[in-house]
Amino acid sequence: MLTNLFKYWTYRVFAPGAVLRTTYEAFQNLLAFDSQCHEIMADLESLYYQGKKEDFCKISLKYESLAENVEGMVINLQRMAPGSYIDLPAYFNKFNFYCRFFFAPPELHFGKPFILPLHDEALTTQLAGAKSSTLAELHQQLNLVIPSGYVLTTNCFSYLLEYNDLRPAINALLAKTDITSTRLLSEISVAIIDLIKGAEIPPEIIEALKYAGKRLQTEKGSHMRFAVRSSALSEDGQCSFAGQYSSYLNVETDKLLDAYLDVLCSKYSPEALAYRINCGLSDEETPMAVMILTMVDAVTAGVVYTINPSGTQEDKLYIHATSGLGDAVVSGTVIPEVFTVDKNSTLPVAAQSSKQKLLTTTQIEDLGKMALRIERHFDRPQDIEWALQGDGTFVFLQTRELHLYKSENNIPSELSINKESLLFHGGVMASSGFASARAWVPDAENPLDTIEPGHILVLHETLPSYVRVLHRVDGVIAELGSAAGHFATVCREFGVPLLLGVGKDISRIQHGEVITLVADTRTVYSGAHSPKVKPSPVYKRDKDLPFFSKLRTVLDFITPLKLLDPQSKDFAPESCRSLHDIIRFSHEMAVQSMFSIGDRCSTIKGGKKKLQTQLPFEVFIVDVDEGLDKHASALQIITVDLIRSSPFQALWRGFNHSDISWGEQTYYDWKGYDRMAMSDAFAFQSNSDSASYAVLGKDYLNMNIRFGYHFTVIDALCEPDSTTSYCTLRFAGGGGEFEGRELRILFLDKVLSRLGFDVTIKGDLLDARISGISADSLMERIESLGKLLGVTKQMDMRLKDTEMVEQQIDKFFRVL
The missing domain is CATH 3.30.1490.20 (ATP-grasp fold, A domain)
Structure with a gap:
């Protein structure tokens, strides 16, 4: 470090231009790392909040990439300001250790006993x-x-x-x-x-x-x-x-x-x-x-549920039985005989419906008593596999806790269905809830594995292997199957409504037909009858699944943002409580360093400049490569005519389009805002807390823009005789509710796509990029970006539905 400091101060005294170039290079690297960090954090959060499941090997690799990029920010910040923030690497290593410890595999044992x-x-x-x-x-x-x-x-x-x-x-x-x-x-x-x-x-x-x-x-x-x-x-x-x-x-x-x-x-x-x-x-x-x-020589076998899986009728247990081995019951390929037994008397309370006498009353009573002993021993409801041998002995093959899963899709009081739309009533409710969607009936033309998300799956039998598509379906109806089967167990775990054992009524459902399944009442209706209720987010509904509990644990070391106010005395490495804090701190200090080095090197580039503008937000300029006219070097406040950066001029023309009304407002005070989802930007001490900044070259622009609660980064290179010209946009945040922010993102997506940008969206974070076009065409797109950003200010507060979005899109292309 001492060698680096000596080199830095030597250059600063004798070659300040080299310091600025080195600092600018480190700043560009840091911005690239910053962009990657936010993209990976958005990806990790989308796994949690949108319930996108991935193997933890894959998630671990994403974390590795995040850690490398955060470390890259820390390293480049120290290149920009040698000798400063010496504690920051230690705090990065601390949180990196916590996260790596979480992702480390459990201790494995390779020795005896085998x-x-x-x-x-x-x-x-x-x-x-x-x-x-x-x-x-x-x-x-x-x-x-x-x-x-x-x-x-x-x-x-x-x-x-x-x-x-x-x-x-x-x-x-x-x-x-x-x-x-x-x-x-x-x-x-x-x-x-x-x-x-x-x-x-x-x-x-x-x-x-x-x-x-x-x-x-x-x-x-x-x-x-x-x-x-x-x-x-x-x-x-x-x-x-x-x-x-x-x-x-x-x-x-x-x-x-x-x-x-x-x-x-x-x-x-x-x-x-x-x-x-x-x-x-x-x-x-x-x-x-x-x-x-x-092997067990079974004449009869099956499963005992010591309680109804829905959590009702706790005074009953249910014996599911079939002749021979019980694998047909658990595999869902038969409709078993079901004996309902009163727990107090251990006597059957429902008559047998089959002609074959699978169990005698005494055997039912004996099996019921043994099942109750098992339930009392483990002190929780049980799912028990059993077999009856030829000599009359019951043999137990497996027992596990019978989890009671309440479906999130319980029937609300608002659900009102015309009885004339009833397709059929019957079968067995194996997993509670309702669903309204198109039916998917697997056959040669519509294979099971090609099922599209948001369908009700209609099956002949409920094989355990079919669970591989459960994450794509809203509900399941089956001709055969048992509530004691493996498929039914997994449906209850995943909260998927399941009605099985409906018999030949299954033929009433046609592929692609819109139907409504109400598993609790054992009814299926034609048409859509969805109630006007908003389901809970998947991360709340399934919060007890290891996926969400584990991911939440590691995200708590990654995404929370405590460092909000750069002017606070607590805005320091020792106040960092997450990797996001380290990202925020590094970016903030890098921006400050970038501007302050302009002041120190004022004989070269004139230092940091404030742009004189009538628009209700402040803009500060740093020139690193002929982005300003030479007459600007002696000025602290400059006018736009002194800016030589072609992409900045194009963007500014868009901002100042005659049909965009800015008014006098300075939007919101963004201090304390805890959703700085992407830019973690720098606040200048001035009359406006909405300061934006631009790093300029003759053909280059990197601009961080704040309009109240939302943040935009534009990075553009427009070299006249180069095929490497490009423009990227990142947009995130907003002060409105999530629905409003989502509608604004939809508006931006459609407009940018029509302008030729490739757009990707993660939550309320939008990335767009365009390249491979001439510099003149690119300048037109950048000017359109200026117009677009002008009209989207506070749009998240105004948009109410997709119809309004389409109206605003039409107005943008018609008027602007």
Whole structure:
């Protein structure tokens, strides 16, 4: 640092022009980093506020880019003002450490134990997953019958990846995921599965599998076959992962390794990837354990819900049953028999409707009593998988908490539907809520994976793999299926209304027809009958999902803005409480440094100039490359005729168009404004708190403009004989409500697009760019920008609806 300071002061004394050029270069770099920072912050906030789900590998890379750009701002600020703000890097490192700590993967274990029997007291959730540990608990503490078996621990999975160094390759693929692209999700799934299938299996894992098979055959007989089931960490927890991982039945001993690898690979199926990303869990938070269980000779099987999933009828439990194995119930391919049982008497209160007698009254009573024991033991409602063997013994295969999900789309009192529009009434409400949208009936011409957002999905059966498209649908209606199925569980988790078991009535719905589903009343209507209620934002509705809780945690170190008033004594590095504060401070000090260096180098460029103008905002000028007439060098206040910057002159002509009325107002006092979403700009001590600034060259303009609460940055290069000319615009903020700001952004988007700009929007932040046209044409566009910015002042306060937007667009092109 001492060397840099000596060099800086040597240049300042003997070559002040070099200082200005170096400072201007650092300033340009800092502005570029600043722009990137705000773009990445806007992207991260859109993930949270708009509920755009991404894998945390991808989010982590975005953070890495943000950190690099913030650090770039800090470095270039110190280039501009050596010896100043020496504490700023330490505060950056502090918040960078917090964020990197958050994104760091959990501690993984690669050593023994690789295998544990289900009855082993060393079997923990961390080693075996909740599915295995709760199953073991049923036997150890409640003395209930469970299958004999072993668990290949999560250490096994982690060791396999470590042994083959697969984690970097897997993370690189996950960072490319986009759950809105079925094609890309499938390609990434295939690539990761190929990595695992092609991996060398460590000898310790092979030995563990052989040991489990041999011991179980010794106990149960040489012809014993096995069930190979997933038991991932986080499965059967806050997120159920119901039906997302594979299980294999009737596996022979010599096929155990293949089945084990297939279960591991199911962790990366398209539907499992989409589900995990929607929940907000990282891949490393969900290592896979696998159960090797003896097959159960089931004559009847199914699921018990110890409460209605809607949270009603707490004095009842519900036994879902089918003949044979229960996989048909949980996979949603049958309509099961349902026995409703009174919890007080444990006797059935609803008569059987099938001709086949699946359970006797005594068996219903016994199963009900055991289910209630399980519920009392875990002290919460349970979702229990069971099987009845030929000898009359009930065997329990799984139990997990039955989460009670209240749909955000509960039927409001304003919903009034003409009964004549009823299509049908019936089926089973498996997830409450209502939806009004076009029907999507998958077939050869309308494949499931091509479903567009905002449809009601109409299915024959509710396969668990279909959850991969749930984030795109407003509701689901199915011919078959069970409220105890995996698909239904996930619908409740995601708040998607689900009506299933409607039978042949499904044929009444035509693809593309607008329908209204009211799951709670088990009714489907033709036409749209949406009530006039505004749904809660997704980040509030699903705030308990790990995605939102985790992202909120890291955003709290990134986006809050405390440094608001540059004139405050607290506007200092030690007051920074987030990366946004560091960005704001760096930008503010850089702008001040840019202007103050003009004062110090007044013999070269005349220092900072104030523009004399009748417009109700102040403009300060710094010339870095022949942007001012030589006669301006001795003046502190200049007139516009002394400005030689061609893009500035074009913009100023637009500002001063005869049909734009500025009036005398100076807009709002923006001090204390906590939504400086992009420019984090500098306030001059003057009569107006709306100071704007411009850095000028002969063919160059970088101008930060404040009109009250909204901020605009224009960066333009107009070289007559160059193909590199361009103009970029960034626009954000406003003092109106979000709806008004959104309408103004819509106005800007449509006008700029017609002017030939490429426009991108994130929330109320708009970026536009145009290039590849002649300098003369570009000057015309910049003049139009001046007009456009003039007419949009306070437009967010005036616009009420899209009709007004269209009127203003027509007026702009007709009058201006």
